[in-house]
Amino acid sequence: MAAGLPVAQAATGAEAAAPGTVATATHPGGGLAAFQVGSHGEISGAVTDSSGKALSGASVVAGIYRSTTDAQGHYSLTVPPGTYKMAAYAYGYAPKKAYGVVVDDGTVTTDFALDAVARQTVTGKVTDGSGHGWPLYTKITIDDVPGAPVFTDPYTGAYSVDLPQGADYTLRFTSVYPGYEAVTKQVTVDDAAQTVNVAVPVDAEAATAPGYQVKRSGPTQPFDSTAGAPEGWSVVNADGTTGGWSFDDFGKRGNKTGGSGAFAMVDSDKIGSGKKQDSSLITPVFDLTGNDSPQLEFDTDYKSFSNQTGNIDVSTDGGATWTNIWNRTTTLTGPAHVELPLTDYAGKPGVQLRFHFTGSYGYWWELDNVFVGKRTYEPVTGGLVAGTVKDANTGDGVVGATVVNTDASQDRAITAATPDDPALGGGFYWMFASKTGSHTYTASKSHYADLAKTVNVAPDSTTQAGFNLKAGKLAFTPGSIDKTVDWGKQATQDLTVKNTGGAPASLTLGEQPGGFTQQVKGGAPLNLVKGNYSPLALSKGKTSNAAPAANAAGDAWQPVANLPTAVQDNAVAVYDGKVYSAFGYTGSADTNALYAYDPDSGSWTKLASAADPREGIPAHGFIGGKLYVVGGWGADGDPDAKLEVYDPASNSWSTKASSPKPYAGSGSAVLGGKLYVVGGCTDSCGTTDATVYDPSSDSWSQIASYPEPISWQSCGGIDGKLYCAGGNSGTSSTKHAYVYDPGADSWSSVADMPADLWGSAYSVGNGKLLVSSGVTNNSAEITNQGYAFDPGTGSWTALPNANTSVYRVGASSGFYKVGGNPGGSSTPPVSTVEVLPGYDQGGESSDVSWLSTSKDKVTLQPGESTTITVTLDATVPEVTQPGDYTAALTAQTDTPYSVADVGVKMHVSPPKNWGKYAGTVLGADGKGGTAPLAGATVQIDSWANSYTLRTAKDGTFALWFDTRNNPVTVIVAKDGYQPVVTTVKLKKGETTTGNFTLKKAS
Missing domain, CATH: 2.60.40.1120 (Carboxypeptidase-like, regulatory domain)
Known part of the structure; x- marks a missing residue:
């Protein structure tokens, strides 16, 4: 073996196994020797360098058996008894062998100390090789050499790498800049340093390299005339077919190709049902003699449907035979520009092309600006x-x-x-x-x-x-506030804010309520429903399958009166205590209907219908007391750009500025009085586009692109930032989650969701992003699982399982879940509505009645500081009980840094004449014992007041009140149990215990 060769090149026999495992020549990595009948032994030891430092990842072989050292350099081989020739290999080291290693039934120790191979330096410069010659920022990888890649200096193109001598290496050069070809160099490293310079050519076909431009020579057909095919062009429709290529846009589609004016088109949809098209648009004959780089280019919009095809064919024999060079069966949404090299036809005198469409009541193919000629790629000055x-x-x-x-x-x-x-x-x-x-x-x-x-x-x-x-940078001192306040009193704390940055900084303080209690009731059993779950439009399909069997209900999600009609893809929002559900897909058609649910009456009311039916959960939200809705697939199958606005006060709809980039299946949320729309679908799903609508100016703006193509994700506005999680890219689902900072116009990662989900019910409640149900397991199943993301902790926690497993479901704060589809694209939607109580507070900063500041807006110059007085007030009506009240002061700044919330805790001491009444309610468990009763009613009546409490999950309750109201009557009740009534007299400053055990009702 050549010294210093990578292990993969040097070793023979079995492939390397994981550390501590055994491989045989016939069963690599199987470790079968340890399970063979009969005796066997073990060879173990360590591999180090000459100084004794452990070598991880070294290979040790004994005959046909192999092991790889662990992080401590240890290895172990289980082998049959015998005498073995052994060897150890590691990258950058000379191999070491051991002969005559005898193994019986026991353990043999064989250690290896490897000597490092001398290294030589390979240096060079990587430059542009197609005319400019500038230094090229390049990534260099070396086959079978461990470690990170090497990069050239972007300003000089220089690189340097040390490699063990005495071996051959394959260096692969990949430009960081786009539009360059990959280059491979074979380098032999001997006993001296060497220089390897590389000139990297541009990829002329990709034509994306900086500083180069495409030059074309040849005719372009713009199809300016609507009267018929241009001179030299022809349309040939097969016998027995209806319609074909035309030039007058009789279906009034408009030029979607990216071109302008008239265009060529086959409009199968407008030709109508029951009619078949087989139509060819044939070009003149082109003489490509002397053209060594011929190219076909055109602008297009191709909307696909089942059994529809678009083909481009070439003939060199006057149309006697045709060879296909382009085939389209999926949608290519315009504006789209297609470039097809005609390399195989370079230098040929008689080349003809045809654009061949087949379909029956499909959609369409639009074509414009067809170029056939010579294309070169040349440098420009710069x-x-x-x-x-x-x-x-x-x-x-x-x-x-x-x-x-x-x-x-x-x-x-x-x-x-x-x-x-x-x-x-x-x-x-x-x-x-x-x-x-x-x-x-x-x-x-x-x-x-x-x-x-x-x-x-x-x-x-x-x-x-x-x-x-330079930027401003703000810091608070102290970082949190914790004060004890006597009942009916106030306390203050000075809060210092300082600008430690190099530019002015402005601060706006907000208040975020705290003290929320986590939902503790049990959810329904996990329910996964396998099926075919599509993120695409449904209105041109059909539903016929029955819904899956209903799942057992839990205690957490509560049923609500059914929506008057079954629906999915609906836009749901809460305003002024009512739940609104608009638009969607009913199983047979899209709808523009609007309904409102009043929790007080427990019923739905049909309201004024919108102008346009839509499916695909259009982006929506209440702003300033009005419901804004945009996007979703419209009646023509394309996303609807119209922005419709519903005013509950007048029960009427109006329109505002249309979206410049409408989508269906977008994630949407209201933040700072604006509607944010992220990702979505057209004829396919997954885009990084993100826009925001500002009602104050009736205008749309583009914001920073989402970090990955996405649709059907869950979004919510929380404390000045937009959070989005999950979704579908069009090819796969994801658990990734991101936060958008409107001030910085940038996205950053947050913790992934515990599972991939798309098409979920989502909303914001109690300062958390709530997600429930939807499609999971990479679109294989729908689920009733749910999760909540807390920006304060940066973590996800499980929500109780919903009672129904659905996807493409509307949702709102509350946490309401309305409609949805329980079984896939061939299953009708449902009218089911359920709510997870306790999540009815929105995500943006709100007033905390017992917390105030002396000023809420400041601007500080670099190095400047100011003091803000924070007041904790236990006199407000909302402070009804002694105990701990928590909140946070939130900071919105015009700096690029996030400022941690200032946690505030007010511990309110009870009045001296108050007492505490607390206890536990138990009930018979049906097994001869007792168990805590959650949700039991504890009613406390005095001559002055009446209080109604509910026991917690562990059956406990507690209440402070004035002992001057003595005595009090206590009634404890729970459905299915006999109530208990007692009289209690409380003592000042003390806790009076009242424990109850309820008997089953007869």
């Missing part, structure tokens, strides 16, 4: 500008900053993380600069001060330009 943008306060790289040439705004870049290249430290950017010489470049990001500097851009080179951005 250079590269690259560098890092750092945070001046922390020194960390700033991701998402924009660097732009103010003299040529098209020359711009956005900084990114570089996790694989620690030498850069993040915040790296690069761009092609079309203007050389001295220019002003400005780096900026929301919540940082802009920084401009002069950069002298060199042509055909990389010019380095770094930026350190």
